[in-house]
Amino acid sequence: MIRLENVNKTFRGRDGTAVEALRDISLDIAAGEFVAIVGASGCGKSTLLRLVAGLVPTSSGQVMLDNAPVTEPRTDTAMVFQAATLLPWADVLRNVTFPIRLMHQHDTKTDDKARALLATAGLSGFETKLPRELSGGMQQRVAICRALLQEPRVLLMDEPFGALDALTREEMSLELLRLWSARKMAVIFVTHSISEAILLADRVVVMSPRPGRIADIINIALPRPRSFEQEGTEEFQRCAARIRALIFKGRDANAA
Amino acid sequence: MIRLENVNKTFRGRDGTAVEALRDISLDIAAGEFVAIVGASGCGKSTLLRLVAGLVPTSSGQVMLDNAPVTEPRTDTAMVFQAATLLPWADVLRNVTFPIRLMHQHDTKTDDKARALLATAGLSGFETKLPRELSGGMQQRVAICRALLQEPRVLLMDEPFGALDALTREEMSLELLRLWSARKMAVIFVTHSISEAILLADRVVVMSPRPGRIADIINIALPRPRSFEQEGTEEFQRCAARIRALIFKGRDANAA
Amino acid sequence: PARAQDRVLLLLDWIPTGEHAAYFSGVARGAWRENGIELSLARGYGSGDTVAKVAAGVAPFGVADISAVLAARARQNAPVRSIMQVYSHSPHSMFVLRSSGITSFQQLDGKRIAITPGNSHRLYFPEVARRVGINPERIQWVNTDASAMAALMITKRVEAAPFFAIHHYYQNKAARRAGEEIVVLPFVETGFAIYATTLMTTDEVIQRNPDLVRRFLRGAASAMTWANENQEQACRLHVQRNPEVELDDCQGSLRSTMSYVFNDHQRQTGLGRQAPDRMNFTWQQVASSLELAPGWNYSQAIDLSFLP
Amino acid sequence: MQPDRKARLIASLPAWGATIALLLIWEISVHVFQIREFILPAPSAIWEACVSAWPNLLRHTLATLGTVLMGFFASVIISLPLAMLIASSPTTSAAIYPLLVITQSIPKVALAPILIVALGANEMPRIIVTFLVAFFPLVVSSVAGLLAVPPELIELGRACRAGRFQELLRIRLPFAVPFVFGGLKVAAALSVVGAVVAEFVGADAGLGYLIQTSMAFFRTPLAFGAVVMLALMGIVLFQAVALTERLLFPWSSSVEGTTTATS
């Protein structure tokens, strides 16, 4: 469904220097597949998501979605940004329904659906608050609800649980998995938590920094439905060790 | 050194409803102590830091620092905000030196110190970049460097490693511990990672939500210097289990 | 009467003051209506502007200084003509304070005089100076805004300020309140007698509807004659239409105005007509002050043949 | 609401204080320095002149108010789409901006005869002149607001497939609201002076006309009365815009509120 072919991305900074964010990325993602991306800070994870979302063009290579090149954002793709990025003037409910309204897919049930989603994210009673009246984690949850309400075929999530505590994170993870298995969308999930990546994904893409490349892709053979009890299994520990090794190898390779 | 006495904080929202963020918080922190705060999203952790920083007034009760009530920010207190909060028009180096310049403590060595700090945070070569040219994790590291450069006596950190991958997070944790033991400042460290809290802190304050209260305070008896190998120790696992229980109990109590 | 009424607009040369009471009272009393014309009046923004607008067809008739008509025709070939000479000489004057001790033009030698840019007084002054034998080069002109001219004089920042004598009445009233009195030195006293305000129209109106021109002038003559003989009543009618004007101000300036229309010269030439020598002198003065070609035949800008 | 209104009342006290102080200083210095009436009449003299010419003054005030309002609304109706057009692309901006600068740097009186000849001696030229005086700051501040949107929000809009137009309408415009209202406040004040300029150029009624006639007849106190009416009209319009902002876009004015409340 999603196919990246030898994608390169170089940014030209304002101070004149060029930063090579991604080098030679090739990746295939099937419909309904859940792929996690891990890697050191600055290795190009967000850039990769932006490319798939059609928000920035590649420097070379191509991003294909349903066999058509991605040149601009699509209605069936939803993105959770790394920062919550809420509209400061709109209340929580309007923020969540914003994309739907923008795409004129708003109907009488939209508000109810949005309320239900907010409730599963533990935000009942905050529908009429403004973003600046929320805590950091609450803002992030609003952003997640916004993406989920779009019922996309491709869901791109950039460290969506970064500002959440262990408890909320677990709850949101399970809710995400439930929605994913019900709707069978393709998910690309950037995270800095190795265990989160393993618990959620079918495959984990490990990236190495400077320039961002794919170090390896790990298949997670844990049975579904997943639960946090699986953290103790041998397969989990094997995958975790493998990913840790890849990431920490990056350090040594870099230092060399 | 820092003493909170029966502190309460209630926000009055724009929609007219009041949110009780903190209720009856009492806490004593000694000079040079490292205290971590964990708790569910929205339980008032950021609000607590803001109170200690003197950025918002209490609704009732008092925050004392060196036996004087805190009514406004102090020069010897530095804060890392939950969002990076960089000046969009200034490059990385100027962002890091901004507080020092503002407080007229800038001298010829400041820039060199700032560069050295940025290097330990893995940001060498990015001194002349603008914030919007950095990845999320890089921005967060700049914000941490900014606070550390102030060499404060009280360091308030609000989920400073939230956007960092496992590797960078470990490196930054160790660097923080190194600086802390060298300078012996008091640190209040908000995190959503239980293991991070245990690895770093002398005591972990566990908060429960709605309204935010102190559920319990856990003493961490692990010897210093700390290292990630200690994660395997029995003391670590005992503390982790205790904290998990407290947090997850909050869920049940809330549901009831 | 049963005659169809022509709707006609007359553009004045400036805001309606007592100077225009003849027109307003004439309209109120039906001086034009009995000539088959339904006349309306609109304020003007200076003679030049009125001439331009009449030439552009905004209105068929206008009240404008003859110099503006001559200049527009000579310089820009605007098809405009004066059709009635209203003022037989110009009200150009110098105002001075009695307390300044100045009583004649000779005493203005080397003095400071307030002026506005493009003011015709400044253009004509050299001739006046020549006539009284002072050097116009020695005058210090102080450029300012029209509304500040009198203020500068009464605060004694300048010794004199040029105005039309018609405005003396209310200006002096204001000066009295400030404990001063204004003395008028009319240019005409030095023998500087040039024609001034006229009624004017365009060639097109004359060609298309000569009868309208004739009827319009008949109404104008009757309105002026009546206003001259019934000044107080004329002003009452004027003030009714123009509440900004106070009755005594109106009478003050109408009295003065009428002395420019009905006087010995008018009795010699007839109302609205010109004497060739004075017109000749007028052209010389206008041509030299506005830098027009002196050889140009000014009679093409004048057509007094429709006067009653 | 109640304490809000009280706070606003208290906030308006310094303005009243300043005004009253100014009037007192004015009245006293006129008497002490014996300033001539036709240069600067005392407030008391202005008051008397206004009272005695009241019906007339009212008539002219209403005439001007009509022009002001129509010119102001013309500014709003034309400026906002124009600002969006300018903000929508550097090309249109490069083509339109210089033309707008020209309309600003040439004196409006130079245009008046053309307008009157082209459009006739009716209300139209006055509205156009008022518009020309008032609209430019509104355009500039609206454009500034539309372009000041943080890039993240623009990216959010693009991710939601907002077209150029939707981006303008749903993201840039709401963000620009405080700036648009800043511009509207200037436009309100300038509409008043614009209407007077227009009346200097072509009108038989209105406060501009009254000022001219009163000055011509040396009734300076009445002329100043007209000026005072203009000032009042400016303040009332300005406050009306501010009130509209508070009522329709509470979050907009609250931006001020929060930042100043941190003190």
Place this chain on the structure above:
Amino acid sequence: MQPDRKARLIASLPAWGATIALLLIWEISVHVFQIREFILPAPSAIWEACVSAWPNLLRHTLATLGTVLMGFFASVIISLPLAMLIASSPTTSAAIYPLLVITQSIPKVALAPILIVALGANEMPRIIVTFLVAFFPLVVSSVAGLLAVPPELIELGRACRAGRFQELLRIRLPFAVPFVFGGLKVAAALSVVGAVVAEFVGADAGLGYLIQTSMAFFRTPLAFGAVVMLALMGIVLFQAVALTERLLFPWSSSVEGTTTATS
């Protein structure tokens, strides 16, 4: 730099195109509709008048330029501190703003006699009038910029113990730079028309003076030539401000750059 300059050249093409198209339409319609010279002279007639009166025109242009620049700098010097004062507290804002609105809604010509009598018929009243015409939009947009700073940055400043003044100088002011420059552009254009208004009020040289005298002498093409010089002056000043912004505050103008570059 090189491709940048080229891009800017290309960006300026529509402006030139628009100007040339406008001139052509103007010239042609004057001939086709036989518009009288004293209402609207053709560009060719204006050009001839300008050429034949060139040294004189240049002299008047320089005189006006002097007034414009002094008035503009007066606006800058006074508006920025004023804006900071207004932005610094709701109290000062409530006290000062209405007074500023008054200065805007009263016609400047009404002030002429007072200024001239009080200060004499010299350069001073002209600079004051220019200033009064130009400064208000600058104040309003600077205030809008100073108050638009996101609350997080204000909190950062407070955490660094920035006082009111430092907060203004080190956080609000840099943030407001794009808005200040928006205001400066308006002020530049308005300074030009302000200087002309000032010259109508009292001057023996300058383009305003030239317009009045040319009109009095029925030299309409020359008067329009003066108007064209004014328009040119406005555009040059406007572009000078824009250039200064690009040179001194590249990040400010780049805000436009990035947002428009997303297209």
